Amino acid sequence: MFRRSLAAVASAGLILLTGCAGDELADDPAAEEDTGATAGGPVSISGQSFPEAALVTEMYVALLEDAGYSPSVNLVDTRDVYMQQFPGDIDLVPEYVGGLVDYLNRDGEESLTTPDAEETIENAQPLLEEQGIALLEPSEATDTNAFFVTQEYAEENDLSTLSDLEGMTVTLAAAPDCEGRPDCAGGLEDVYGIDVEKILPLGFASQQTYQSVIDGESQLGLTATTDGTLESQGLVLLEDDQDIQPAQNLVPAVSTEFLDTNTDLPTILEPLMAALTTEKLTELNGRVAVDREQPADVARDFLVEEGLLEE
Structure with missing residues (x-):
């Protein structure tokens, strides 16, 4: 189910009532146009330009085109830009x-x-309605901040969770705003309880951050839970076993007016959200970042493999 304001629900109800007014009305193209309901047409999509966001955007585009829409896409560097x-x-x-x-x-x-997507959306519902934004059903797939070490460092110190680093002193390679x-x-x-002795502002999941950890300049590096490049570099994630990360589940955000x-947007995009998992998204990211597809x-x-699109 998707979430929107009472006004949106009322509008949808009006559309349904109008559509049931009789066969003559249903057969009248002008009358159908008057309801305001459309199936297809232009849709403007934006978002961030990092590889995972570009990959998910391509999924949106393929599904929307298949449903008769004409998507235009403009991906940008930061959320601050497109939210304007x-x-x-x-x-x-x-x-x-x-x-x-x-x-x-x-x-x-x-x-x-919070670490729970549904609870976070419920907390934010008044703010979302005020801003004119509706969130469709979120995916199980989530992409949160995550921290990695080398496989060798993990084995030497018996590390699998962040709690295993308690009391240890580390240098952290991360985004400049991490502190x-x-x-x-x-x-x-x-x-x-980790002693972060120094933060090297080398970037989020950047090649410089990876290399700093690989070279031993840093012990800990910042990336995402869906980073598909770690295994090929001999790097491993440490589990966030005390849940310091908020829920970052993938979710389609739509203008309530649109x-x-x-x-029909929920019937187009929510099956995609249901099909994606964190593991699948990580694998797909690897095909882009490592295999250069x-x-x-x-x-x-x-989409074809999941039965969401015909070949």
Whole structure:
């Protein structure tokens, strides 16, 4: 089920009532146009331009084209950029639950995010409605911050979870904004009791971050749970066993105004959300990042394999 405001539900109900007015009305193209309900047409998509987001966007595009829509896509560097036009000029964004909610609540006094996607969405529902954004059903697949070490370092220190690092001193290779954040260095120190002696601002899942850990300059590096490149580099994730990461489940975010007149979107995109898992997404990311396959090809292969698209 998808979530939207009472006004959106009322609008959808009006569409259904109008559609049942009689055979003459149903057969009248002008009358059908008056209901505001559409099946297909232009849809503007934006989002972030990192490889996973590009891959999921290609899935959206393939499914929407198959349903008769004409998608236009503009991926950008950061959420700050596309949120200036969403909702509005942008109709649809492949999003992450916690990231979007944290952005919308950036001036809030209390956090709305939790490790549970449904709870986070429920907490944020008044804010989402105020902003004119509807979230469809989120996926089981989640992409949160994660921390990795070399396989050798994990074996030497008997590490499998972040709790295993308690009391140890490490250098962390991470994004520049990691310091003090509860889902990054702050959480490692305050929740896990890890002594983060130094943070090297080498980037999120960047080649420089990987290499710093591989070379032993850093013991710990920052990436995502769906990083498909780790195994090929001799790197392993440590489990976030005390849940410092908010829910970052994949979720389609839609302008409520656009959803009101394109009520078939959930039937197009929610089966994709149901088919994706974190493990599958990690494998697909690896095909793009390691095997250098094109995102559009990987996306179509997955959709066909899952029975969501015909060959």
